[in-house]
Amino acid sequence: MRPAMLIRLALLALLVAFIVTPETFAPVFQPFTKNGAPAIYTQTSLLSLTLSHLAIVAVATVAATLFSVGLAIIVTRPFGVEFLPLSRSIANIGQTFPPVAVLALAVPMFGFGPIPTLIALFLYGLLPIFENALTGLTNLPGNVSEAARGVGMTGRQRLTQVEFPLALPVILAGVRLSVVISLATATIGSTVAAKTLGEVIIAGLLSNNTAFVLQGGLVVGVLALLIHDAFVMFERSIARRTGRLY
Template sequence: MNGTIPGVPRLRAAAAGNLRLGALIVLLVALTLGMAQLEPLFRALFPDLGNPLYRRDSFLNLMLAHIGLVLVSSLISVVVGVAAGLFVTRPAGREFEPMVSSLAAIGQTFPPAAVLAIAVPLAGFGFAPTIIALTLYGLLPVIQNTIAGLGTVPATTLEAARGNGMSASQILMRVELPLAMQVIIAGVRISVIINIGTATIGSTVGAKSLGTPLIAGLVGNNLAYVIQGALLVGLLAIVTDLLFERLERHYAFGD
């Protein structure tokens, strides 16, 4: 930001960004609803395949199931993660901060696919282990970034807030959270993007998602299924990432 009025190049870049995001969203929706219309194309690309279009479930259902998995797990992750991050940065919980921070750092070295696999003996097959793995794994970046974000609030700002007579909850709601929001959202973004990927593998433990046609294609040697699933899940990830990028920018104060 280098002027009161954004410069023309910036406006142009923002317009181009809007256009690109809009085009991607249209593409995502169109492909989700109209994949069947592309059957001739897949038939032409893969003449050897008897059935070049995944039909066991509609792509809309798969997309909704996928989004549902990510949404449910991310919501739990965000609520629990932000609460945990807040707890360990308050006087009452500060003693737990080093432990929770190193736990979040070590936990993130665990491969998401391995975490998903380990959830199976605990929760069986299906929706439950996927939700558990996604939630647990998604927690870590949220906790880490909540702690980091709250840590970036300058000490002088906090002193000024106290000195001007704000109560602890006012400081939290009016100063700390707004200032930490950009970093917290960056953590949610990491967590959601990882979870979109892990939910795809979730179909190997029996959770319905966009990974279902993908894995079915890999197992059954049907490349058309693979491409159909991969395209949709890839687009979903990119669109989600771009939306979060916007949200993050909304909370950028200063440079």
């Protein structure tokens, strides 16, 4: 087994151990506390916060992926080419309005809880997935597309059996970027009562407890690293199967 894989497995084991039994790691974080403050955040279970954080990111990413890939498919068909400028404007909405602004606009309409955070993450994740899907679907080898037409494939068959499988590694790269961004951005959801790891970070900032801030930040950072690497391996595996290794 390669050293890089061993490091990832060790990080995963440490992460699981920490979120399941955080009290075990109290001596590690004790030096970062002041005036006898607790070293481990216990207001809410770290395990439940982590699972809730991942669930919010997963739901927002799946929704953004379905919307963005669907939009990219439409504008790469002959009947939808004219909608490309409009689709780019839609995908750019999330980058135009910062997540904090989206939360501020969504809370009056949907109230406190996870929904404003889901909306913010959905909008913020559109652009990287859409642009990668567009790139993947428009930069296919010309001879492959011509061969598919030559054997009599319909437009739907070309899309599902040729174009989409070949574009999938590039699309997944966009999903990976969106997930990593969302993992970090989701922490602000705790400001509107969404259950995320931002709760630990905010508690640390309010109480001037660096240990709490480190705990929330490290869990989010390690999650982002592990999920990023898992996506990279998955992308390369699919790319090898399709002959488009990059």
